[in-house]
Amino acid sequence: MKICIYGAGAIGGYLGVQLAQAGADVSLVARGAHLAAMRANGLKLLIGDEERVVHPRCTDNPAELGPQDFVIICLKAHSITGVIEAIQPLLGPHTRIVTAVNGIPYWYFYKHGNECEGSTLESIDPGGRQWRELGPERAIGCIVYPATEIEAPGVIRHVYGDRFPLGEASGEKSADVERLAALFVKAGLQAPILDRIRDEIWLKLWGNVCFNPISALTHATLDKICTDPSTRALSKAMMLETQSIAETFGVKFRVDVERRIEGARKVGAHKTSMLQDLERGRPMEIDPLVTVVQEMGRLTRIPTPTIDAVLALVTQRARIAGLY
Incomplete structure (x- = not known):
């Protein structure tokens, strides 16, 4: 299973280590000193007294990676619009986008079922670009409960928590969300599939x-x-x-x-x-x-x-x- 974590900061790095150790084909998109450190020494995760190190592909150019099964967006939500074009090479016909971001996601009114069905929200998706160019039909919702921090470039410290609830906008238990949840569980994370995400x-x-x-x-x-x-x-x-x-x-x-x-x-x-x-x-x-x-x-x-x-x-x- 090919997974790209777009925004491999504190939470993205934590997910990257856990999923890589569970056997996923993980790529990380990052930048600056953090990216340089990961390329040189791998990505290190500190959990209590334990140290875990993985050596996934790391880049600041997503075009190097090709289409993925899942793209997990771990950016701050206000940054997403600025990387829409950069995300495009990661999207194949069946790629799913996992919105591991705080706040209301761009796909909120997809299969919502009221008079706002299909609406976009200007405060989080200016001009509706995420809706049009990423596509609400690709999205899987994800709530991030753990607390982590970048202790040094290339080094993530886990503070508490391991829960990442997942869910489809429609509420169904699709094969995609079940595959993703199973991988999260294999990675030692809690990933309940919610019918009311x-x-x-x-x-x-x-x-x-x-x-x-x-x-x-x-x-x-x-x-x-x-x-x-x-x-x-x-x-x-x-x-x-x-x-x-x-x-x-x-x-x-x-x-x-x-x-x-x-x-x-x-x-x-x-x-x-x-x-x-x-x-x-x-x-x-x-x-x-x-x-x-x-x-x-x-x-x-x-x-x-x-x-x-x-x-x-x-x-x-x-x-x-x-x-x-």
């Missing part, structure tokens, strides 16, 4: 929509955001607005808002990805995590006053830092 997408986004921008504005870790009465209340208000929007699209939340906040609090002194990006001078993932919820609120005519206010502040913060 959108519910799980929103469950993760439910926390990201509030904790990420609040942390970027306050520099607080999850435990502080969820413990301080004022930021906990702010988070809850944003989450309730988000829940109203999602439920309009038929989403069912399997936990209530208080339990979701408590789950985040128990993670402890963790910096969200948006705060990490701000501190490291990297573009902040605002549109896929926050703006898209505002846009979907406009579609449903549900007011989002709290989201609007926090989004205005975090966008200004990112612009001042030159990261938006």
Whole structure:
């Protein structure tokens, strides 16, 4: 099985090592010092006291790799539009695209079944290019729950978690998604196939929509955001607005808002990805995590006053830092 991981950073690198050790024919697309280190020394994964090293093909030119069975996109969602043309050589007639990204994916309204069927969202897919040029019919949904980090170029440290729920937009258990899930399981990962993948997408986004921008504005870790009465209340208000929007699209939340906040609090002194990006001078993932919820609120005519206010502040913060 030929698999290309497009964006072999912290999560992509973790997947690359695990899948390569499970026997998949893995190629990694990366750049810069990380790519150079992987080419020279292989890709190293640190899990606890264990060290795993693999030597997959690594490149910054996807055209070298040819068509794949699966392309797993592990980029920040706002980066995908910029690499659409580079992805094309990886796509054969039957290639599936696995969207291992945060937020609402470009294919969200494919086989959705309501009046928004076939719609695109400008905040995450400007001009509908991903829909047209990658194709929603290729997509398999994937939610990323593990936490990993690049400890040094070519070195990934696993922090916690191994769960990657998968699902088709239609909810069916296709042969493709079953093959992919079986490979993930062989690689030591949890990969439940969900018949309602959108519910799980929103469950993760439910926390990201509030904790990420609040942390970027306050520099607080999850435990502080969820413990301080004022930021906990702010988070809850944003989450309730988000829940109203999602439920309009038929989403069912399997936990209530208080339990979701408590789950985040128990993670402890963790910096969200948006705060990490701000501190490291990297573009902040605002549109896929926050703006898209505002846009979907406009579609449903549900007011989002709290989201609007926090989004205005975090966008200004990112612009001042030159990261938006």
